[in-house]
Amino acid sequence: MDKKQYERPIIKSLNTGLMNKFGTRTEYAALTHIEGVSVKSLLKDYGSPLFVLSERKIRENYRNAKRVFETRYPKVQFAWSYKTNYLNAVCNTFHQEGSWAEVVSRFEYEKAINNGVPGDKILFNGPDKTDSDLRLSIENNSPIHIDHLDELYRLTEIATEMDKKPRVAIRVNMDTGIYPMWDRFGFNYENGQAWDAINKIMASGKLNLVGLHCHIGTFMLTPSAYGVAASKLSELALSFKNQYDQDITYLDLGGGFASKNTLKGSLLPGADSVPEIYEYAEAITTAILNAGFAPDDLPYLYLETGRAMVDDAGFLLGSVISNKRLSDGRRATIMDFGVNIMFTSFWFDHKISPAQEFGHHTEDTILYGPLCMNIDVVRENITLPPLKPGDQVVVHHMGAYNISQSMQFISLRPAIVMIDTDKKVHLIKAAETLETLEKGEVLPEYLKEFNI
Ligand SMILES: *Cc1c(COP(=O)(O)O)cnc(C)c1O
Numbered sequence: 515m516d517k518k519q520y521e522r523p524i525i526k527s528l529n530t531g532l533m534n535k536f537g538t539r540t541e542y543a544a545l546t547h548i549e550g551v552s553v554k555s556l557l558k559d560y561g562s563p564l565f566v567l568s569e570r571k572i573r574e575n576y577r578n579a580k581r582v583f584e585t586r587y588p589k590v591q592f593a594w595s596y597k598t599n600y601l602n603a604v605c606n607t608f609h610q611e612g613s614w615a616e617v618v619s620r621f622e623y624e625k626a627i628n629n630g631v632p633g634d635k636i637l638f639n640g641p642d643k644t645d646s647d648l649r650l651s652i653e654n655n656s657p658i659h660i661d662h663l664d665e666l667y668r669l670t671e672i673a674t675e676m677d678k679k680p681r682v683a684i685r686v687n688m689d690t691g692i693y694p695m696w697d698r699f700g701f702n703y704e705n706g707q708a709w710d711a712i713n714k715i716m717a718s719g720k721l722n723l724v725g726l727h728c729h730i731g732t733f734m735l736t737p738s739a740y741g742v743a744a745s746k747l748s749e750l751a752l753s754f755k756n757q758y759d760q761d762i763t764y765l766d767l768g769g770g771f772a773s774k775n776t777l778k779g780s781l782l783p784g785a786d787s788v789p790e791i792y793e794y795a796e797a798i799t800t801a802i803l804n805a806g807f808a809p810d811d812l813p814y815l816y817l818e819t820g821r822a823m824v825d826d827a828g829f830l831l832g833s834v835i836s837n838k839r840l841s842d843g844r845r846a847t848i849m850d851f852g853v854n855i856m857f858t859s860f861w862f863d864h865k866i867s868p869a870q871e872f873g874h875h876t877e878d879t880i881l882y883g884p885l886c887m888n889i890d891v892v893r894e895n896i897t898l899p900p901l902k903p904g905d906q907v908v909v910h911h912m913g914a915y916n917i918s919q920s921m922q923f924i925s926l927r928p929a930i931v932m933i934d935t936d937k938k939v940h941l942i943k944a945a946e947t948l949e950t951l952e953k954g955e956v957l958p959e960y961l962k963e964f965n966i
Pocket residue numbers: 595597598616618639640729731732733768769770771818819820821822914
């Protein structure tokens with residue numbers, strides 16, 4: 515065991531009211547290894563900071579979600595939400611497990627094609643599909659999820675011109691009892707827009723309506739909202755059957771299940787308060803099974819689960835740059851990773867573990883990133899042992915959205931590795947360089963020279 519760090523005795527005033535009911539003990543134990551690989555060696559080999567993904571955890575999450583849904587419902591298909599984390603290594607791990615792809619833009623669509631996903635297994639969502647995007651997805655027989663009437667009309671026109679009958683779904687938004695309601699995407703259920711869109715599709719005869727889609731929100735903490743959504747989609751499907759004597763092939767309940775991250779302001783850590791995936795599964799499958807479909811006519815259930823599949827499979831490792839005392843005496847620690855690669859720190863209090871053993875003394879600390887801007891706060895208040903420059907930490911629940919939403923602002927983006935199921939480490943994205951940043955930049959000739 516490493517020698518414990520000596521901590522000089524200090525006298526400090528105790529503020530009442532800062533303790534939680536478990537005392538002022540640090541939240542977390544040291545975490546020296548991830549999937550059996552030492553944090554120190556990872557940072558030594560790939561530099562600091564560093565994103566680390568656990569392949570084992572991704573597969574475990576996927577298999578658990580699949581099992582939980584398939585034991586409750588006979589026809590289930592997952593489609594990986596590319597925007598949640600579109601590293602090819604992550605996408606392909608999901609594809610190897612049997613997941614299709616769910617994309618919301620042209621480049622995501624092309625990524626899925628390049629990864630080898632068959633066109634008819636790419637669900638195309640999003641409000642911004644160009645004519646060329648629509649043509650490509652019609653050629654590839656991809657289900658197109660229509661967001662608004664203009665898209666419906668353009669698609670009808672393009673389908674006529676191509677003399678093909680594209681497979682489509684409409685995106686439906688609805689009141690599920692969760693506010694604010696996500697009503698900017700798709701057609702509203704309560705005011706009749708969704709039914710109107712269905713009738714328009716059927717009247718044109720140019721599109722093959724195969725599915726109904728909804729995505730009611732993200733990090734949804736109320737499984738019963740999904741029950742409401744599944745009931746409303748089922749109701750539409752049954753009305754459709756009644757009116758047109760055709761079956762809807764699939765109901766797509768979108769994504770939005772919460773991961774175990776801790777929302778800012780919540781009383782308990784996410785690990786203790788967030789619903790388990792089976793609770794969402796129970797709400798959804800019960801609603802569809804009880805909606806009144808004949809057993810042979812049950813629609814497929816598609817799920818586009820993103821964050822709940824990948825968040826806890828991702829870690830960010832980093833190092834301490836320095837400590838300082840703020841003017842009010844609070845301890846501040848400056849880390850080498852900031853909000854430019856931790857976009858989700860605006861919503862979540864990420865669990866952060868020191869990567870080396872520590873003593874008993876802890877102190878409330880504010881964790882800053884390295885950026886030269888005041889909002890670069892990684893944690894506003896965290897109880898940590900004193901960390902010295904060079905000490906390392908592990909940030910948990912970093913797999914969802916942080917990588918796809920990261921940006922090179924002041925700091926370039928770090929390397930990303932994946933630890934495979936045999937504990938072998940693979941570089942899946944190299945750290946950026948100035949060259950990466952300047953790629954595509956064009957400096958006009960007349961600006962190349964100056965004299966100062
Ligand atoms: C973002 C998104 C998802 C994934 O959402 P999560 O909250 O990450 O599960 C699924 N479907 C659509 C249409 C999306 O936009």
